[in-house]
Amino acid sequence: MSIALLYERSENDEAGIKQTAQQLGIDLKFIPFRKIALTISKEGFTAKTKGKSYTETLDQTVVVLNRAQSKNRRLQASYILEMFDKKTLNTSQVEFTCYSKLRTLLKLWKAGLPVPKTAFVPCDASDFMKDHKEIHNEADIADLFQMEFPIDDGIVIKADAGTHGKLIMLSKTREELLSNIRETKPNIINPIGVVAQEFIKKWFYDLRIIVYKEKGKQPVCHNKALARAGFKDFRTNTFLGNLVFEAKLPQNVVDLANKCGDTLGKNSEAWIFALDAMVNNADNNKIDEIYLKTQLDIATKEYAPVQKAKIDETRLTNFPVWNNRLEQAFSTYACSSSYQKVKNVLDENIENNKNTLVFHEANSCPEFWENTRLVTGLNVAVPLLKAAQSLIG
Ligand SMILES: Nc1ncnc2c1ncn2[C@@H]1O[C@H](COP(=O)(O)OP(=O)(O)OP(=O)(O)O)[C@@H](O)[C@H]1O
Ligand SMILES: [Mg+2]
DSSP states (O other), rough: OEEEEESSSHHHHHHHHHHHHHTTTTTTEEEEEEOOOEEEEEEEEEEEOOOOHHHHHHHHHEEEEEEEHHHHHHHHHHHHHHTTTEEEEEEEEHHHHHHHHHHHHHHHHTTOOOOOOEEOOOOOEEEOOSSSSEEOOHHHHHHHHHSOOGGGEEEEHHHHHHTTTTTEEEEHHHHHHHHHHHHHOOOOOOOEEEEEOOOOTTTTEEEEEEEEOTTTTTEEESSEEEEEEEESSSSGGGGGGEEEEEEEOOOHHEEEEHHHHHHTTTSSSSEEEEEEEEEOOOOOOSSSSHHHHHHHHHHHHHHHHHHHHHHTHHHOOOOHHHHHHHHHHHHHHHHHHHOOOHHHHHHHHHHHHHGGEEEEEEESEEEEEETTTHHHHHOOOHHHHHHHHHHHH
16 A cells, blocks of 8 residues: 655656655655556556556556646646546645646635636637637737726736746736737637736735645645745746745745635645735835845855855766755845845845735646755655555555
């Protein structure tokens, strides 16, 4: 009876889960999902790569940790494995919700949780008629959005199933709005229609909050979040080169995050989410922005050794050694005075604006080894594995 880690490529998160499982004395099995043929027939199911059968591994598996990276593959993986009577983390129902930002927001909104004002037009930016003639709907879609959001405040157009800040576009003029809507052709990260959102005046950072639940226990929200910060772009994703800081969460935010988890994980016995949140109308007038930008510039230099450690090839040959070096580099960065100064600004800003926070996304398979874990002190592999164990009972 075991727990299996389903993955596409073994990256640092997967190596981290493996290392953590060893430390916790958990016998973890591995399923290289992209290399397997899953077959159903009247004899039952089989799972085979070209060189190896995983059927027995799957037979003995009770819980599958689904770490497939693409949202589509992840949804498919959870669904298939549930059909094979496996418990999944997260379940296909959760994956179905988190796949779409709109579906996530609808659930949170219905539960009375704070989300950015969001509009969806099910029509695509352009269509082809039967005679192959192209018709353009950008202007009509823009009109519909402008009825809801003043363009002067900014309108964010976003791909419903995107990640890493892809196709998240800010429009401050009608021309920009039209051109951004034009970008949203139906594709894998934007299957249908156009999603628009009020531009949240979030100053220079957003938050990633971890919340999880083991079977039979109350949800837990880690009270330290990952703040992703920078002034370069309105998108503060780490993927776009922003800096990371620890942010202390006020109790009301912890309570709200737990409710978000409960809402999204409803009907699942165990779950884990990384919630993305922004602080609206950030009360930033009290602080000198030049001082803050100076500290961020210094912090960028302090962060350079961390970035260097991250890409060091040792990670491929000796993960524990690489990890120790990364931890040391991070600890030096986190002890620097610029880090502490920015962190103080962040903590104060969140505390002062704790009632204006909105949740805008839930990630069902968050990356954690290189940022979330180092910044917040929470090794997400631990709650992941414990939640899986709780499902074994
Ligand atoms: N409505 C908004 N107002 C202001 N900024 C926004 C808004 N929506 C998104 N952003 C910014 O863009 C970033 C990316 O947005 P979002 O989280 O929706 O996309 P993503 O591509 O899924 O990102 P990730 O993969 O990091 O989760 C956010 O971190 C935030 O900084
Ligand atoms: Mg996000």
